[in-house]
Amino acid sequence: xxxxxxxxxxxxxxxxxxxxxxxxxxxxxxxxxxxxxxxxxxxxxxxxxxxxxxxxxxxxxxxxxxxxxxxxxxxxxxxxxxxxxxxxxxxxxxxx
Amino acid sequence: xxxxxxxxxxxxxxxxxxxxxxxxxxxxxxxxxxxxxxxxxxxxxxxxxxxxxxxxxxxxxxxxxxxxxxxxxxxxxxxxxxxxxxxxxxxxxxxxxxxxxxxxxxxxxxxxxxxxxxxxxxxxxxxxxxxxxxxxxxxxxxxxxxxxxxxxxxxxxxxxxxxxxxxxxxxxxxxxxxxxxxxxxxxxxxxxxxxxxxxxxxxxxxxxxxxxxxxxxxxxxxxxxxxxxxxxxxxxxxxxxxxxxxxxxxxxxxxxxxxx
Numbered sequence: 001x002x003x004x005x006x007x008x009x010x011x012x013x014x015x016x017x018x019x020x021x022x023x024x025x026x027x028x029x030x031x032x033x034x035x036x037x038x039x040x041x042x043x044x045x046x047x048x049x050x051x052x053x054x055x056x057x058x059x060x061x062x063x064x065x066x067x068x069x070x071x072x073x074x075x076x077x078x079x080x081x082x083x084x085x086x087x088x089x090x091x092x093x094x095x096x
Numbered sequence: 097x098x099x100x101x102x103x104x105x106x107x108x109x110x111x112x113x114x115x116x117x118x119x120x121x122x123x124x125x126x127x128x129x130x131x132x133x134x135x136x137x138x139x140x141x142x143x144x145x146x147x148x149x150x151x152x153x154x155x156x157x158x159x160x161x162x163x164x165x166x167x168x169x170x171x172x173x174x175x176x177x178x179x180x181x182x183x184x185x186x187x188x189x190x191x192x193x194x195x196x197x198x199x200x201x202x203x204x205x206x207x208x209x210x211x212x213x214x215x216x217x218x219x220x221x222x223x224x225x226x227x228x229x230x231x232x233x234x235x236x237x238x239x240x241x242x243x244x245x246x247x248x249x250x251x252x253x254x255x256x257x258x259x260x261x262x263x264x265x266x267x268x269x270x271x272x273x274x275x276x277x278x279x280x281x282x283x284x285x286x287x288x289x290x291x292x293x294x295x296x297x298x299x300x301x302x303x304x305x306x307x308x309x310x311x312x313x314x315x316x317x318x319x320x321x322x323x324x325x326x327x328x329x330x331x332x333x334x335x336x337x338x339x340x341x342x343x344x345x346x347x348x349x350x351x352x353x354x355x356x
Binding site (some may be wrong): 009010013016017019020021024028030034043050053054056057060061 | 254258274275276278279280285286289293296332333336337339340343
């Protein structure tokens, strides 16, 4: 029962965490692009480029949150330096 | 906002005309309690500041009173204090690992402040400070600056390797480094907007259904029922958001301490 509850808690916390990640990344990046355009007079290129970068960054954040922050692609593994992140979620993986 | 329905021309009002105007956002108004203006800067003591003071005092009183006479068999209040202590300590151990305990005071303060701000905001006619984006953004900015500073102090120039994904062809780095940099810089925004949006949406929803309940007469029992359930949900969200904020702080600290 106790284990059930803490698992539920973690799951809920997780859901609340990643829900907003994608939206905010795109919104903030696009706003930043707009500001850069406004500043440098490069409309509309800054906004377009940063929109796509924002989408990528948002997806990257969600992907990393889902796969576990230290096991996702692009992250160095402590013992094997090859790519191919193993499945499983463990933030404390790199402690062993 | 104009009244929902104008009174009839002859001045008589039917039952629904006296209904409460729906103003679900009125609860977030900031009012100056003690106006202070220094050099054109408005640093008045507002109702939001008052609520934050209450939160800080409440947390301090709880922790001081609970640990004043530390009994071997804890009483009610001591249990609460010990549970929250263990909860945060456990979170730090699993998420930061070794070298994490020195950040315990920071994470614990952050967690308790947000938790109490969220929960005390649930009391009717009080004020939810975490529904103000500037408050949550200030908290998130503190986390962001602290994490970045610690990373630079601990690793110096090597900290920048955070933005260079490992095992990627050189040509792709041109594209990936900006993405990594962006995903790092977006953190204070996601951190603050998540907390702020959840609290704002929840309290607005409660106020809207409360307005329905007041204006529907006998049928108001249905929105009241929904509100009854929503309060439960909001209590859950209040605790969860504090938890999420604290755990993300831990994860960011872990990254800055151990790199990856």
